[in-house]
Amino acid sequence: MVSADQGGGVMRADVLAERVEGLDEALAAVDGFDSALACGLLRPPAATAAGVTGLAQAVAGSPLAGRVAEAADKTVAGAGGEDHFVALAAARTALLGSVHDALIDQVAEVTGRTAREREVPQGGGLPVGNLHAAARSWLVDLARTGWRGIGHEAVAGVAPVVQAMLAEPRLRRPATLLDGFAVELAASCPGATLERVPVRRWADLWSRALLLTLPGTAEVPDAGVVTGRLLPLGVDLQEHAGAVQAQVHAVLEPVGGAAPRVVRASVSAPKPDSVVGAGLWQLLRPHMSLLAAAGEGRAMELTDMPVTVEGDLIWDDACARPGASADAFVTARVVLPTALDAATAPLDRHPARIAVPVFLEGYGVSEGDGVLTFFVGGHPLAVDVDRVPVASPLTAQAVAASGACIGLLRWDAGSYRLQPLAVEATVRKKPVALHAGGWAGGTADKVGAKGEKAATDAVTVLRERAGRLLRK
Amino acid sequence: MSEWERSSTARVVAPARPRRLAKVPFVELADGRLQGVVSSGSDIARVYVSSVVAGSYAFACSTNNNRPCGGARGAYCNHIRALISEAVLQFGPERVARYLKAETGGDEGPSAQSIAHAMSSTRPPQGDAAAAAPVFSRFLRHLSYLELAPVTTPLPEMQWFPPTRAVA
Numbered sequence: 001m002v003s004a005d006q007g008g009g010v011m012r013a014d015v016l017a018e019r020v021e022g023l024d025e026a027l028a029a030v031d032g033f034d035s036a037l038a039c040g041l042l043r044p045p046a047a048t049a050a051g052v053t054g055l056a057q058a059v060a061g062s063p064l065a066g067r068v069a070e071a072a073d074k075t076v077a078g079a080g081g082e083d084h085f086v087a088l089a090a091a092r093t094a095l096l097g098s099v100h101d102a103l104i105d106q107v108a109e110v111t112g113r114t115a116r117e118r119e120v121p122q123g124g125g126l127p128v129g130n131l132h133a134a135a136r137s138w139l140v141d142l143a144r145t146g147w148r149g150i151g152h153e154a155v156a157g158v159a160p161v162v163q164a165m166l167a168e169p170r171l172r173r174p175a176t177l178l179d180g181f182a183v184e185l186a187a188s189c190p191g192a193t194l195e196r197v198p199v200r201r202w203a204d205l206w207s208r209a210l211l212l213t214l215p216g217t218a219e220v221p222d223a224g225v226v227t228g229r230l231l232p233l234g235v236d237l238q239e240h241a242g243a244v245q246a247q248v249h250a251v252l253e254p255v256g257g258a259a260p261r262v263v264r265a266s267v268s269a270p271k272p273d274s275v276v277g278a279g280l281w282q283l284l285r286p287h288m289s290l291l292a293a294a295g296e297g298r299a300m301e302l303t304d305m306p307v308t309v310e311g312d313l314i315w316d317d318a319c320a321r322p323g324a325s326a327d328a329f330v331t332a333r334v335v336l337p338t339a340l341d342a343a344t345a346p347l348d349r350h351p352a353r354i355a356v357p358v359f360l361e362g363y364g365v366s367e368g369d370g371v372l373t374f375f376v377g378g379h380p381l382a383v384d385v386d387r388v389p390v391a392s393p394l395t396a397q398a399v400a401a402s403g404a405c406i407g408l409l410r411w412d413a414g415s416y417r418l419q420p421l422a423v424e425a426t427v428r429k430k431p432v433a434l435h436a437g438g439w440a441g442g443t444a445d446k447v448g449a450k451g452e453k454a455a456t457d458a459v460t461v462l463r464e465r466a467g468r469l470l471r472k
Numbered sequence: 473m474s475e476w477e478r479s480s481t482a483r484v485v486a487p488a489r490p491r492r493l494a495k496v497p498f499v500e501l502a503d504g505r506l507q508g509v510v511s512s513g514s515d516i517a518r519v520y521v522s523s524v525v526a527g528s529y530a531f532a533c534s535t536n537n538n539r540p541c542g543g544a545r546g547a548y549c550n551h552i553r554a555l556i557s558e559a560v561l562q563f564g565p566e567r568v569a570r571y572l573k574a575e576t577g578g579d580e581g582p583s584a585q586s587i588a589h590a591m592s593s594t595r596p597p598q599g600d601a602a603a604a605a606p607v608f609s610r611f612l613r614h615l616s617y618l619e620l621a622p623v624t625t626p627l628p629e630m631q632w633f634p635p636t637r638a639v640a
């Protein structure tokens with residue numbers, strides 16, 4: 001075992017078990033409001049009305065207090081309107097923002113890395129149009145009926161809004177969120193017969209979608225351009241029926257010797273729900289050369305690549321060229337501990353948004369009830385193997401047999417978990433490194449190639465059908 | 473509240489399972505129906521829009537140009553049978569049976585065959601063909617997703633949509 005105080009990027013898992021001051025109280029207020037939202041805000045019964053009032057009380061000391069108190073009063077009286085619901089969503093978001101901040105402080109202690117400045121200014125506030133208003137009114141109606149009251153027709157009402165938003169790349173954020181949310185709601189209709197409701201999740205998606213309809217919330221200010229060597233750590237894939245996003249987590253070594261910094265590069269695309277597995281990589285691959293570089297274990301040399309204040313590279317293949325080979329584990333062991341972590345934009349201050357690259361080794365492993373746990377310095381940390389993409393050489397068995405791991409530290413439902421991005425393991429007496437995004441750029445692996453072929457065939461059929469039917 | 477209820481990233485809908493799309497390029501469980509688009513075996517430019525209503529099992533099948541399907545008179549045609557089979561591949565038999573409220577009985581769990589049999593043996597009525605137009609337009613919308621440009625600006629919202637290896 002590697003002792004916790006060895007330094008050099010080994011994380012201090014003991015800190016993860018420490019109680020965070022005020023966290024339970026904030027989450028209790030969130031839960032109360034979320035329960036009210038499940039029943040609907042039209043005429044909340046007394047018990048859930050307490051949830052709405054409780055939310056207002058929880059932000060009583062903040063600048064939002066006045067507006068939220070009024071919104072809660074009106075809502076409890078059955079007279080809540082659009083502006084009131086927006087105020088309640090803002091209050092809920094602020095509470096979760098405070099939870100996020102407390103957790104991020106804890107994570108900084110765990111990694112021993114320094115965060116860049118916390119404060120990130122809000123975006124410029126491009127004017128919002130009719131589509132935003134239409135989305136807002138759909139969301140307001142949803143909140144009135146509540147998750148228990150959803151029906152097919154009401155849910156389908158957002159489809160034209162999503163379609164129009166998708167056509168405008170600038171609106172991809174609200175479009176993608178509303179699309180994924182609507183698919184889940186549609187699959188759960190009618191709400192009256194639902195066995196269980198994903199209470200916090202849908203309240204998250206609802207409040208976030210509502211705030212995204214306000215001017216400026218979806219914009220993160222640019223922070224100029226960066227030049228230097230980009231060392232990939234791993235790839236995180238996210239998907240719903242109508243979209244996929246790959247995010248490469250990496251360390252940037254700027255030219256001129258400034259401190260290295262943790263950055264991300266993202267590429268996303270809308271997709272038909274039948275495009276899955278390797279098909280996801282195929283959709284994204286042509287639009288970001290970094291995916292292949294990360295898959296092959298190669299650095300990239302960036303020249304004047306745009307970056308946001310959150311450390312998100314706005315990837316442009318024209319600003320990048322392939323560099324020398326770069327082992328992600330060397331990057332994780334040597335460079336990551338000295339890197340500065342990215343700051344977080346106001347709307348992104350949410351526990352679900354926490355995804356901090358970490359490096360672990362010398363941990364114990366236990367498996368039971370289908371749950372994999374690492375023991376880091378004796379402290380348990382749940383491993384979320386389910387987040388590894390389907391089209392990947394990384395398996396649960398390899399994670400369980402690993403001796404070193406690059407992962408994303410996340411937090412959900414009250415506890416931390418580790419999403420593996422790559423592991424070093426011994427397979428048939430040989431040391432190997434397996435990456436979740438190992439097939440992002442393609443693969444010669446037998447199983448992987450079969451998946452690639454099936455995905456190519458599926459997209460070929462869809463494109464043929466589209467060519468024949470779409471432009472009639 | 474349970475852990476699932478308190479989770480921001482609770483999995484609500486399982487992702488589609490991979491399948492060959494040539495015969496049935498589009499299938500969905502929506503609007504209280506199993507519905508989709510089935511390629512014609514003879515004419516490459518023609519497709520059939522087929523559907524079965526959950527609960528009543530009422531069925532409809534017509535071409536994209538609104539001509540009724542010759543096979544779907546009084547009983548399920550081959551298009552509808554193909555639709556059921558492909559839905560089972562894409563969504564898993566349990567989810568399809570549950571959605572359609574098909575009582576397959578037995579200890580073995582539902583299959584495409586037992587679902588089709590359970591529904592057709594109730595002698596379901598001919599359904600309303602009016603649903604074909606919206607289904608076809610949903611299919612076109614589905615196809616149009618392939619034409620939309622990818623972006624490299626980050627979508628933080630996708631953090632709420634992790635992949636899952638669990639199947640339906």
Ligand SMILES: [Zn+2]
Pocket residue numbers: 520522533534541542543544549550551552
């Ligand atoms: Zn037919």
